[in-house]
Amino acid sequence: MSGSSNGTGSSTGAGTGTGLKDREQDPAEAEEPQLPVAATTPEGEDIPVPPGAPRALLRSLMGPHRRRIVLAILMIVLQQAALQVGPLLVSIAIDRGIPALRDHDAGPLIAITAGYLGCAAVATLLQRAFIRLSGLINQDILLEVRQRIFRHAQLLSLDFHERYTSGRIISRATSDVDAVRELLNEGLQELLSVALQILYISGLLLVLDWRLGLVSIASAVPVFLLQRAYRLRSKEIYRRSRTAVATVIVRFTETMNGIRPVQAFRREEANEAAFGIANAEYSKSNADSMQSMARFVFSARATANVWIVGVVLWGAYLVSERELQLGVLAAFVLYLRRLFDPIDQLAMFVNSYQSAAAALEKIAGLLAHEPSVPEPVRPVPLPAQPEGSHAGREIVFEEVGFSYRTGKQVLPPFSLRLPSGQSVAVVGATGAGKSTLAKLLARFYDPTGGRVLLDGVDLRELATAELRRGVVMVTQESFLFSGTVADNIAVGRPGATREEVEDAAKAIGADAFIRALPEGYDTDVRKRGGRISAGQRQLVAFARALLADPSVLILDEATSSLDVPGERAVQEAMRTVLAGRTAVIIAHRLSTVEIADRVLVMEQGRIVEDGTPADLIAGTGRFSRLHEAWRDSLV
Template identity: 65%
Template sequence: MSTTTVTTTEESAGGPRRTPPPAAPDPIAQDRLPAPRSAPRELLFSLLRPHRVRVALAAIVLLAQQAAVQGTPLLVAYAIDRGVPAVRDNDNYGPLIAVAVAYLLCAVGGGALQHIFIRMAARISQRVLLDLRGRIYRHAQALSLDFHDRYTSGRLISRATTDVQSLRELLDEGLQEMLMVLVSVVYIGALLFYLDLGLGGAALLSFIPLLFLVQNYRRRSAERFSRRSTAIAKVIVKFSETLNGIRPVKAFRRESVNDAGFAVLNRQHERVNGDTILEMARFVLLSRMIAATGVAAIVMWGAYRVASGGMELGALAAGALYIRRLYDPIDRFAMILNNYQSASASLEKIAGLLHQRPDVPEPASPRTPAQRPAGQPGREVVFEGVRFAYRTGGEVLPTFELTLPAGQTTALVGTTGAGKSTLAKLLARFYDPTEGRVLLDGTDLRDLTLAELRRGVVMVTQEAFLFSGTVAENIAIGKPDADREEIERAAKAIGAHDFITALPDGYDTDVRKRGGRISAGQRQLVAFARVLLADPSVVILDEATSSLDIPGEKAVQDAMETVLRGRTAVVIAHRLSTVEIADRVLVMEGGRVVEDGKPADLIAGTGRFADLHRAWRDSLA
């Protein structure tokens, strides 16, 4: 058995409800998810592992392509040092023709291999990113409510969009180029040494200041990238918070305050972005100056050696070509490095997210509660020595003992913040108790598989949430394999059939397209039909706070009674008519039950519930 969340108030109403500000700085809320340093590397390996054959083939193609491309200056050297003397001295055109043919083959072969390499790399990157985005989505759904309370949906969206996009830019452009540059540097270095030891040594020496510059740029730009990614995340979070809370934004005319707040974040982002570009421009300028000085010095030194007979002319010509090729990518290096920095910051954040484990894990050795005799309603629920504190707050339930007999409806009432929703969420196992156990027919909820728990315990929250899809699909969430007949039967039993058939496409009406025209009450009826179809033994109902005991609500009230009948039910009650149908009322205060009894008995008494009941009655009079 298990808990299916049929609807979620939090999602639809924009952010967690009644969540107090964090008591202490919370690393998760601040976007710094704790994860080992090796997590990004391990994530990358795990993403590439399924494509290792393709990666190996791509590497071979790249080596071959660079061999073809980097071979051409050698041919030039051969043409000058061997081809030209052969023509001049022996009228022999053979070596020059051989050079021309080899040059053509290298150029065409290099181009073709480059094309193959880019296609292979693009294929790998597409699959890796597809897999990564899927993993983020699955993981976000699997993480517990405790995580979602603290890590905003805006941040999650930012992981799956901006961060994946920055990885795409690296994989599709930067990484390919970076690999080509790295392989070419190795080839060129080796060829320069082959051509002339002095030339190779000089090129190597001239690289030293460049390495210092790159190192310095890397350090400075890493810091700017981290600031830039935080700045863009803030922009996204602000956007998503505003849109999630668009109703209260309009109701309280927060538009201009929000505009001002957004403008600050927007400017901050642009400023950091500007800094990053300036840093890059500085790097390009300095690297060009170093490269130009290096090329000029080596060529002049080479010319001196040719003149003094220490080196052949062809070797100098080929060496000059190689040195140009060596420095050529330097201009693009800043861009590639930027790509790399931004992608590695993104990879770190994604790895941090994927490293989080659900606080409500599956049991290592699941148990199945004993089958109940047919026809026996509900299951018994026991809170045994339960204590609970949210991670970011003080204790909400101090040692709590409660037995809910099978088949009974218990109404929870009490002041706001008394702990009613917390109790309901513990029963739905959205959270685990800090101490003690919640038992379902004697089995600890933690020993049930989540699938079984979600089948047996269903929670319906305040605002019935409709997913995109048709009305029928929305009802079928309660039982995905239900046929149309079962769906209609549930809707009829709930009293939703008439309004559904009055919709233009009846059960096939797309709720997203008509979202605004399905009223809150009708949405509740759909949610109740889901529950009826799911047929759980335990139902938890968070009644809409705005519910009133008025005739228009009668349909919802009747539907609720149908859903509760024959199940163990816990209702966070806001209606007089609801508490009146309950078998038992619990009045909560400060995480404790302060009154417990049959509604009629409590009403007849002089306690808090009697007062509350009188106040409700008066408000309806």
Template identity: 75%
Template sequence: MSTAVAEPAAAEDDLLPPAADDQDIPVPPGAPRALLGSLLAPHRRRIAVAVLALLLQQAALQAGPLLVAVAIDRGVPALRDHDAGPLVAVTAAYLGCALLATLLQRAFIRFAARINQDVLLDLRGRIFRHAQRLSLDFHERYTSGRIISRATSDVDTLRELLAEGLQELLMVFLSVGYITVVLVVVDWRLGLAALVSFLPMYLIVRSFRRRSQQVYRRSRTVTAALIVRFTETMNGIRPVQAFRREAANEEAFGTVNRQSATATADGLLEMARYVFLSRLTANVWITGVVVLGAFLVTDGSLELGVLTAFVLYLRRLYDPIDQLAMFLNSYQSAAAALEKMAGLLAHEPSVPEPAEPAALPAAAGKGREVAFRSVSFAYADGKQVLPPFDLRLPAGRTTAVVGATGAGKSTLAKLLARFYDPTTGSVTLDGVDLRGLSTDDLRAEVVMVTQESFLFSGTVAENIAVGKPDATRAEVEAAARAIGAHAFIAALPDGYDTDVRKRGGRISAGQRQLVAFARALLADPAVLILDEATSSLDVPGEQAVQHAMRTVLAGRTAVIIAHRLSTVEIADRVLVMDQGRVVEDGTPAELVAGEGRFATLHRTWKDSLV
């Protein structure tokens, strides 16, 4: 069974969802931590090896000051007695530790880099797959620019943390742990004096974390708004230039840009404040410990080499404070980004896949019966678009739906395509509730062609074959011939192998519509929905499509939503909708002969042709 990919449904002819706040979606408690855990879980062994390498690297690195103390207190006196052995041994040990630390750090970086890239590869894939799974109502409310921001700038922020920040954090904690133990063991008096400094350092770190967290959350939101504004302007560049919106857009972009600059500056100021306070505290404490150590050396209770090692260890203890600041800087930004990505990935589709999909019965012909049973539909805020109604569309018949803008026509089509689920009641296909069908089965049976004839980058043949990926070239050409598109395709520079470029910009709107028709027909659906699908065609093009449609739609269940009454004439049945209700129902001839809304619309259309 072929799988057809439905095109994005246009909402110009229907009631759009109420204007929604396009801010970031709520984040369930614990979702960021759960996301990070699921990303790292497959790499537990490699993480363990990397951590072991870092532990050994820090042990080798932190042995340096102790060896310096031994050299001063033991090696130098022995050298005065013409015994160079101890000093040579200590020097060799120092160089050996330095070399070992370098090799172990290289091993750690290699493991960390591989883990980092695998995690980011997994994360980007998850975001892309999940964004495609999310229902149409989500994409109508949550702009594509924000999704792009999640998969690009937010992922890059997390990459910076994984690539550099975590290594710095681990090194800081390991070095602090090693040095703290050594300081207390070497001399408990100076060790305790140094440990007291941890209290003001902790308060400084805590204050920075709390203040910067708010700054970086705001920064990630503003960054997403920048991408949204830029993407929206570039995607709509033709109306922007046609209606001279450049100045207004520049002003709007400038506002968001200034907000971004302010958020970035606030983050830098917070970091500067942190670095100033931490360095001031460190320098004051080092001075105090050196003075205390000097007194201990002069009264003979402390060796000079031990004091030297102590000073070296103190520098190593406090120097990572700046690294910790950089980590906290990266961490706050990455935490905000991870929070937003976790919110996106935790958002469930409003049109979910059934846990146990039902099987459709074998079709008696090309079409299938569609039934709306006590169906009503309202948006999330409770605003009702379709009041409760019942409707049966017999298999193999073509039904046209007409009515004023906002009458509910496109919502009816979206319910049939299961872009939305009804608020109450059910929509069935040969008696099977659409909610019970797998997405693959549903998209193979029901295909919608909209007035937005979206084409993907690639050749004409590839765009037609979207409806049936395993189609042969002969099948692709047969579909194009049936819809009347073969002539213009053959006239293109490379025929069916012509690259249509971004969004099909190389061919006209009417030609894109014909390719979209060929795509849908190649999918061979049982139910075909045409939502203003001929709106981009000129009169000759529309007539050609209508001629082809009479043959192609024969035997299928078809729903045609149109303003052009010329398209409606090929229907077996016409439904006239008003404010979500079906107010007229009959054949085109019966309704034209009457005195209702359709007859009035038909007379107006006829008069417009004269």
């Protein structure tokens, strides 16, 4: 064991009452403030997006619905064809139906009218069918997107969640998905309709009169240039908008999650100011997008109206010269109005498209982000143990070193062996590396050098499910899910019977307080376990860990919220719980060391003392001085 010496550590203040305070904060965690105040990690920093990821995501989402998408496109093609026949029939009615009516022949006009009504009915029915089918496709795609975000976010490694706030992930699953929904529900239908409308009308105009047709089609050039300039401007605006709305959600969720310290430290005004800045930026980006759209619509409308006037004047001249029929000119006017009317729709589509494209980019970035602790391709099983055995497993740190992504070394290379069934307490000052050692053992991180072995198997070669069954960590957070006390204990082993759940609670000393609750084991602990005290939440977490029946148990400051009597009761129960198991105990209070077989003292990532509690107390090193100061504080 490297760095193991007896009595070489330097002394630190022991504090009063609780001995060595152990509240280690990793550099990655240090980027997230303990209070949601104005000075936070820059919100502009976002998840990188690999090239082509948004297109790949879109293809994967639409692939399973390919046949239904083709059918929907066919419906809208036929619907637009039926719709665009109308002005052509009006032209025929003017040039042929009315003259026939003057000759007392109503047949052509009746046939034209019936055809017009029939086309309108077909167009309406096809649009209804398209809306229903596209709606089903869109909902299936959105359901899959949300499911993927939720599934992938749970698989991402701890360092990702320590770097990016939960509000940012919530933004991906809410506001960004909503932006994609708006495009799918309305934008794509408008785009298909406008594109087909332009195609059909252009062809019909050329058929009716190639001269006026070419002049009319030429109007698309200035409108296209205006649309392109608008699209380029709005692209950057909507990227800012997606980042801004994510910041708003982050500010809100951080403040609500930290409402107790916010109120305790009177941070309401500072948080409101920070939220106001984020909200104003979001409002400004929305205002910029509306202003940009207004400029485009005005410019495009003016261009269209000028062009229509020019076409009508030239057409009137051709009619006066008997080179064009009046009905054809009427059809031209109707078609030109239909050609330019979608300008507003086109602007709205570009708006929806840019917003959805920016949202899809951020969603794709999240889904393309690979876990830094990947699942092994070919998992290696742990050596089998006798059925029903509570035997622990041997842990070996083999030249293990660790640095966070900042490059700062937290644990210099070290080697350490923890025999099967041994309880080891790890103590040291804040930042000494204790919690990092525990996270490496639980494989929340992978070492940047060396290997961590469990019964001779590298943790990186173990399937995550098998590792989580064999190694369980109880932290000071003692997070409880909404639901009953029994449900929260059963998290340790979902298939456990009610009797097994209650036995675990009894073994840990939690049965009495649970039965005193209004509905006993069926009491709903509510959000984050807020209905019961912090100490009671830790007892429930201990019962959960016991029910899981792991070979290796990690206690990371797990008794920090218990009072002295509660801690004593848990320690008595833990003697039974830890029997035969390998345990690593990150000690908050030196009293916790009493149940350990061995003590490791860490300083600046190194093990500076290693021995039994009795041997270290009898020595003259760091632990001895800490223990003496703690004992004096109890007098």
